[in-house]
Amino acid sequence: ERKIIIDTDPGQDDAVAILLALASPELEVLGITCVAGNVPLALTHANARRVCELAGRSDIPVYAGCDAPMSRKLVTAEHVHGKTGLDGVDLPAPTMPLADGHAVDALIDTLRREPAGTVTLVPIGPLTNIATAMDRAPDIIPRIQQIVLMGGAYFEVGNITPTAEFNIYVDPEAAKIVFASGVDIVVMPLDVTHKALVTAPRVAAFRALPGTIGPAVASWTDFFERFDKEKYGSAGAPLHDPCTIAYLIRPDLFTGRHINVEIETGSDLTLGMTVADWWRVSGRVPNALFIGDVDADGFFTLLTDRLAQL
Ligand code: BDR
Numbered sequence: 001e002r003k004i005i006i007d008t009d010p011g012q013d014d015a016v017a018i019l020l021a022l023a024s025p026e027l028e029v030l031g032i033t034c035v036a037g038n039v040p041l042a043l044t045h046a047n048a049r050r051v052c053e054l055a056g057r058s059d060i061p062v063y064a065g066c067d068a069p070m071s072r073k074l075v076t077a078e079h080v081h082g083k084t085g086l087d088g089v090d091l092p093a094p095t096m097p098l099a100d101g102h103a104v105d106a107l108i109d110t111l112r113r114e115p116a117g118t119v120t121l122v123p124i125g126p127l128t129n130i131a132t133a134m135d136r137a138p139d140i141i142p143r144i145q146q147i148v149l150m151g152g153a154y155f156e157v158g159n160i161t162p163t164a165e166f167n168i169y170v171d172p173e174a175a176k177i178v179f180a181s182g183v184d185i186v187v188m189p190l191d192v193t194h195k196a197l198v199t200a201p202r203v204a205a206f207r208a209l210p211g212t213i214g215p216a217v218a219s220w221t222d223f224f225e226r227f228d229k230e231k232y233g234s235a236g237a238p239l240h241d242p243c244t245i246a247y248l249i250r251p252d253l254f255t256g257r258h259i260n261v262e263i264e265t266g267s268d269l270t271l272g273m274t275v276a277d278w279w280r281v282s283g284r285v286p287n288a289l290f291i292g293d294v295d296a297d298g299f300f301t302l303l304t305d306r307l308a309q310l
């Protein structure tokens, strides 16, 4: 069993990532730390608890974290995720309480408490909580086993500006700290998540699952899809965030390159760009495994099979 902390801003695709993790016996979810991103913090932590309750896992500690980026104003994405962040399914207000303490302290305490090299971080929102923890307690950095994050884009270019992906764009200073940390990083950029599309037969497979979870995932992806269809003419919603969890269970489904990735924080024009040295032309030291491809059928089979077990 691999111990993970999911750092998240749910978000329909975040919700599916959480469900996939909770359905997977290979992973032990030590906690969920919430951050402002797709919607403001008060909604992301309520949504994370809604998702835990949907999965019957109100035992998972859910922490509230940073409500704004390290040094910028929050940019949200209601245009993609709807006003609640989880539009598409009406879930009741959560009854489980938030866990005590700030998400940044929870990250620091957990990494100090668990044996070094045994806890993997899975950030699927802006990197504010993670970078703040690194900043405040640098001793935790060498204790992190790996960071498997969703963020960035290169050949696929941006989804919030022409050159930037949302999670990195919202808090580029935080992303810079994380990519410079020296931790073993795996990146799921838009280049790969835009190949993990929920096509009509894949939604139908979710909807046909017994119980409430499969149909909820189908309705979420239907909601999510309307945006990408209009915008990119794509054949289905990209399931960005669950790629991180799938990688932890089945890394063989993914391929990428170990390269240098730097974050643009200076230019207004290209703010938040992940400058990925795919052809290794810069001479800069590789700091991340930048994923470029996925076996999409394998990924959706895994996801559907796991959701069926919840
Ligand atoms: C990322 O941004 C959010 O809208 C999604 O939840 C995902 O984490 C994709 O750019």
Ligand code: CA
Residues within 6 Å of the ligand: 008, 009, 010, 011, 013, 014, 038, 124, 125, 241
């Ligand atoms: Ca997200």
